Amino acid sequence: MPVDFDFKLNDRTLVRQQCYIDGQWWDADSGKTLDVTNPANGQVIAQVPYAGQAETRRAIEAAERALPAWRAKTAAERAAILRRWFGLLLKHKDDLGRLMTLEQGKPLKEATGEIVYGASFIEWFAEEGKRAYGEVIPTPVADKRFVVIKQPVGVCAAITPWNFPCAMITRKAAPALAAGCTMVLKPAELTPLSALALAELAEQAGIPAGVFNIVTGDPKVIGQELCNNPTVRKLSFTGSTPVGKLLMEQCAPTLKKLSLELGGNAPFIVFDDADIDAAVAGAIASKYRNTGQTCVCTNRFIVQAGVYDEFAQKLAAETAKLRVGNGLEEDVVQGPLINPAAVEKVERLISDAKSKGATITTGGERLEKDGLWFKPTVLTHMTPDMDIAQQEIFGPVSALFKFDTEDEAIALANNTEYGLAAYFYARDIGRVWRVGEALEYGMVGINTGSISTEVAPFGGIKNSGMGREGSHYGLEEYLEIKYMAMGGL
Numbered sequence: 001m002p003v004d005f006d007f008k009l010n011d012r013t014l015v016r017q018q019c020y021i022d023g024q025w026w027d028a029d030s031g032k033t034l035d036v037t038n039p040a041n042g043q044v045i046a047q048v049p050y051a052g053q054a055e056t057r058r059a060i061e062a063a064e065r066a067l068p069a070w071r072a073k074t075a076a077e078r079a080a081i082l083r084r085w086f087g088l089l090l091k092h093k094d095d096l097g098r099l100m101t102l103e104q105g106k107p108l109k110e111a112t113g114e115i116v117y118g119a120s121f122i123e124w125f126a127e128e129g130k131r132a133y134g135e136v137i138p139t140p141v142a143d144k145r146f147v148v149i150k151q152p153v154g155v156c157a158a159i160t161p162w163n164f165p166c167a168m169i170t171r172k173a174a175p176a177l178a179a180g181c182t183m184v185l186k187p188a189e190l191t192p193l194s195a196l197a198l199a200e201l202a203e204q205a206g207i208p209a210g211v212f213n214i215v216t217g218d219p220k221v222i223g224q225e226l227c228n229n230p231t232v233r234k235l236s237f238t239g240s241t242p243v244g245k246l247l248m249e250q251c252a253p254t255l256k257k258l259s260l261e262l263g264g265n266a267p268f269i270v271f272d273d274a275d276i277d278a279a280v281a282g283a284i285a286s287k288y289r290n291t292g293q294t295c296v297c298t299n300r301f302i303v304q305a306g307v308y309d310e311f312a313q314k315l316a317a318e319t320a321k322l323r324v325g326n327g328l329e330e331d332v333v334q335g336p337l338i339n340p341a342a343v344e345k346v347e348r349l350i351s352d353a354k355s356k357g358a359t360i361t362t363g364g365e366r367l368e369k370d371g372l373w374f375k376p377t378v379l380t381h382m383t384p385d386m387d388i389a390q391q392e393i394f395g396p397v398s399a400l401f402k403f404d405t406e407d408e409a410i411a412l413a414n415n416t417e418y419g420l421a422a423y424f425y426a427r428d429i430g431r432v433w434r435v436g437e438a439l440e441y442g443m444v445g446i447n448t449g450s451i452s453t454e455v456a457p458f459g460g461i462k463n464s465g466m467g468r469e470g471s472h473y474g475l476e477e478y479l480e481i482k483y484m485a486m487g488g489l
């Protein structure tokens with residue numbers, strides 16, 4: 001039974017509580033459902049199907065049936081349809097933002113911002129799909145010609161997290177569809193409504209039945225079918241490193257192409273020659289986006305001794321100004337954390353740091369005893385033996401480590417199994433190049449705390465995964481290279 005919660009949307013058809021398979025809306029075969037709750041108050045706002053293997057298999061078969069006709073369209077024809085999808089996201093951005101705040105918690109302005117960000121991938125890849133250029137290789141033999149063409153990978157699967165319920169989907173679906181692939185998506189169980197609203201708009205945009213399918217339900221069972229099924233030729237995943245590794249293992253027997261965007265442990269280095277006010281502004285942007293629940297959020301501030309106290313004091317002052325509360329309220333910039341486990345993890349990490357000598361200069365506790373709101377926190381006197389040095393916080397906690405020399409900063413920054421995003425503030429041009437090149441990360445923000453955009457390659461190295469999303473590199477992930485040698489000239 002769908003829950004009759006009043007989302008107060010202008011267009012109520014955006015609230016879908018069924019899976020979207022082969023252009024139709026379905027319950028789970030078993031009739032089982034999964035509650036969707038508002039993290040701000042624990043209220044159940046919807047129920048979606050708890051589907052399993054059979055429904056996933058049907059979605060894969062639908063994607064396989066839809067593939068030949070979708071692949072056969074010209075890139076311009078696919079682009080026209082994708083542009084309609086893009087336009088519909090923008091048209092409904094306020095409703096989609098509200099839906100996201102209600103299921104995920106992030107403040108309304110940030111949620112609406114994510115819809116615009118998510119839509120940008122659709123617009124960008126609609127165009128980039130037209131540029132899946134091949135190559136003619138000059139021949140070393142007179143009677144032959146060598147040609148390289150790019151073709152869609154085929155049926156693709158995607159598994160996405162709760163922290164970006166829209167953008168992590170469009171960042172995968174847009175390049176896949178633009179390249180001529182079809183897709184089966186499993187969204188996070190905590191935030192399925194944003195995904196299902198995207199399917200509703202995909203249908204309205206004229207994306208043919210079977211090209212984009214969504215199955216909600218049992219993550220293990222759905223994941224196993226997506227990995228085991230030989231029809232699926234590629235899996236793109238965003239989420240935790242342990243699940244990413246498990247999926248990679250499960251995909252080995254059918255040797256699928258993989259994109260894995262996993263956890264991070266981003267350093268944010270502030271050198272003595274940095275513009276400290278700019279560094280503080282960048283720190284706030286990087287650390288407290290989505291209440292710290294972003295894989296590219298700063299995890300460790302690494303600050304040079306000469307500016308440590310000034311940076312710490314200014315960061316604490318700005319952090320203390322951040323208004324925490326229900327994301328639907330005006331001026332709230334920090335929503336609740338996603339669930340009790342997330343708050344407990346933050347508390348555990350702070351308590352570990354405190355027990356080993358860290359000082360809490362602001363925050364350090366929940367806003368209310370049993371709520372999911374956590375006061376934005378600054379910790380100083382951090383040392384490498386504390387758990388935060390190695391573990392992803394995924395919450396609103398700034399942890400400040402101190403260093404003396406450039407080499408020391410680089411060593412500290414690289415001392416992690418992760419390699420997603422890093423940031424640093426410095427003005428010496430030689431240092432900017434040296435440090436930029438020495439950081440073992442897929443992305444480096446230099447004098448900026450914001451790096452995410454549809455036009456640049458997003459992704460990591462080491463335990464942060466493989467592959468890139470966004471930019472022309474993101475399209476390549478959904479294309480196969482075919483070399484054709486033509487003889488007998």
Ligand SMILES: NC(=O)C1=CN([C@@H]2O[C@H](COP(=O)(O)OP(=O)(O)OC[C@H]3O[C@@H](n4cnc5c(N)ncnc54)[C@H](OP(=O)(O)O)[C@@H]3O)[C@@H](O)[C@H]2O)C=CC1
Nearest residue numbers: 160161187188189219220223239240243262263295392394
């Ligand atoms: N790189 C990133 O952006 C993200 C990193 N994280 C990190 O991971 C931690 C845990 O977050 P969490 O949400 O549990 O991340 P998960 O990796 O568990 O979840 C991400 C996605 O994977 C699905 N999933 C979980 N287990 C399986 C499985 N066995 N087979 C197939 N799919 C599976 C989830 O489904 P379901 O929701 O149904 O469980 C969800 O759709 C966070 O605290 C953070 O540190 C989390 C989210 C995003």
Ligand SMILES: O=C(O)CCCC(=O)O
Nearest residue numbers: 163164238294295296452
């Ligand atoms: O946390 C993530 O997995 C994605 C980060 C969102 C972005 O910056 O694009």
